[in-house]
Amino acid sequence: MxxxxxxxxxxxxxxxxxxxxxxxxxxxxxxxxxxxxxxxxxxxxxxxxxxxxxxxxxxxxxxxxxxxxxxxxxxxxxxxxxxxxxxxxxxxDKPAGNLRLNVPVNATRLFLAPLLTRFLQRFPDISVEVIAETGVIDIVAAGCDAGIRYDDRLEQDMIAMPIGPREQRFATAAAPALLEKTGRPQHPDDLLKMPCIRGRFAKGNLERWSFQRGEEVCHIEPHGPLIYSGGTGADLGVSLAREGVGVIHLFEGWLQPYLDSGELEPILGPWWQPFAGPFLYYSGRKLLPPPLRAFIDFVKAGE
Known part of the structure; x- marks a missing residue:
């Protein structure tokens, strides 16, 4: 038998x-x-x-x-x-094979590079493929082992764990020359009178800028001379902001080098709203491939 x-x-x-x-x-x-x-x-x-x-x-x-x-x-x-x-x-044996990750563009810019550098040095027999995009996809249908997204964009049937910085902020900044012309805003509503550079999400809707100081929360939809594709076009928006074309509102870590150099000046600092950092997520419905198991353990260990 x-x-x-x-x-x-x-x-x-x-x-x-x-x-x-x-x-x-x-x-x-x-x-x-x-x-x-x-x-x-x-x-x-x-x-x-x-x-x-x-x-x-x-x-x-x-x-x-x-x-x-x-x-x-x-x-x-x-x-x-x-x-x-x-x-x-x-x-x-040593974990070996391919690991496919679907991640937002900001993750590749803000924290993923040093993390993957350490991981690949630790596991030389593993190769990683990173698919960076702004839209949310079904990682299982797309053939990815795991993804990185924020809490409000996670599917309920996924297992999630923290990865990267646990708190982030959106920062608002402009070139000093522009602020000399327009004046420096004291309240988010003042931005409605200034040229602003906005991003458009993958689904087509424009970004709404959110601010918070204490118990006061403010949401605005500014206008300006440039709209860029969220995530993938953000570098273009930053470049034009540095040239004085308009005010930019983006991840603080993305703008930090230009804030440090003085090319951009922070504005409305007390209003910058913090939010929870991203999560690594994956399906719990099947056995984990060895490269993904190694990556999960690596992230958990904080290596």
Whole structure:
């Protein structure tokens, strides 16, 4: 009985390989087996199930409707089995493989570079792919192992843990020459009379600037000569702000080098509103790949 189960698993793997490769020769090349051996395995599985699983022509091999249904069921199971073997091997050897992260653009600018530098030095057999964008995506559907987002943008079925600075602020600044012309604002409402540089979110809506001093909270929608694409176009906005085109409202860490150099002057400092830092999040529905497990442990340890 156990041998029959083992044979069935081998035949299922052969079928899945042929279906994914679109032919027996390509699947045989990838698996380093003979095309005839794979053909025998698929035929054996079809006889056992009593249904045809593949349409075979001289030009192509495609799953039948029943074959596609079977493929959709067994492919995730084989992926989990492969991952389980990787995890067992990682307990014996160094973690190795690829780690795909989906992150906001500001993370790559503010804290991710030094973190990844230390991580890659610690785990030289792991390679990291970073997909930086402003919009929120389904990381599982996109083939990413994990993502970085803020609390208000996390899906409820995800596991999340803090990463990066635990508190951040949006800073407001302008070139000293501009402030000499317009005067220095004392209240956020004063910005409504000044040229401002705003960002537009991926969904199309313009950023609303928020301020807080004590119990007083103020939200404004300023106007100005430039609108940039949020995240990806922020450097353009900062460059024009440094030239005196308008007031900029952005992550404090992003503006800090220009505040330090004097190219930008901070304004409305007592009104800068703090907010919680970002989170690393990932799906808890499946086994964790060794590179992701290593990254999670690395972040938790604060290395």
């Amino acid at each position: 156990p041998k029959r189960t083992t044979d069935e698993l081998s035949d299922l793997k052969a079928f899945a390989a042929v279906a994914h490769a679109g032919g027996f020769r390509e699947a045989a090349r990838l698996l380093q087996l003979s095309p005839s051996g794979l053909s025998d395995a698929v035929r054996r599985l079809e006889n056992h199930l009593g249904v045809r699983l593949l349409h075979r022509t001289t030009r192509s091999v495609l799953p039948t409707e029943q074959g596609q249904q079977l493929l959709e069921r067994v492919a995730p199971a084989f992926a989990e089995l492969e991952l389980a073997l990787q995890i067992v091997n990682s307990a014996r």
